[in-house]
Every structure is written in structure tokens, then in C-alpha cells.
Amino acid sequence: MRIREGDEWRTAFHTTQGHYEYLVMPFGLTNAPAVFQALINEVFQEILNKYVIAYIDNILVYSASFEEHVHHVRAVLSRLQRNQL
Secondary structure, eight states, X not given: OBOOTTOGGGGOEEETTEEEOOSBOOTTSTTHHHHHHHHXXXXXXXXXXXXXXXXXXXXXXXXXXXXXXXXXXXXXXXXXXXXXX
């Protein structure tokens, strides 16, 4: 997830190699897991608990048959791609 433009300085740190600011949210930030989970829930809201269970970056796809599973996996990958995840 992109950090809001102008707020990058809030993630700044300095090392012997230089000064760095995150452009995307690292999981080390306090609210990062909750924010990411909310995004995942939004992306999969129509199919959650129908054939998808998602927790943070773990996505479980379950199906009754191989053919159905292929369809479900493609639907999940399509949603991830559409949302640039």
C-alpha cells in the first residue's frame, strides 16, 4: 500500500548508508497489518467464506472439484491483479 504523498518523512530512518523514507507501507508500522487486512477484506468481500479465507497475506482457496478450483483460483488471481496486489 502506498504511503500518502507528503507523509513519507514519517517513516524516515538513517543508517551509515544514508537517509531512507518508505514509499509503501512496511509491516513494521503499528497499524500496517490492520490496514492491509481491511484492504484484503474489501478486495475479496463478495467471495470471502464462499471459497476464500484470507488472513493478512495468507489466502486459502477451497473447492469441491478440480474444475471448480481452477475457476476459483483464477478469480482470486484476477482480483489480486486488478488491485495491484
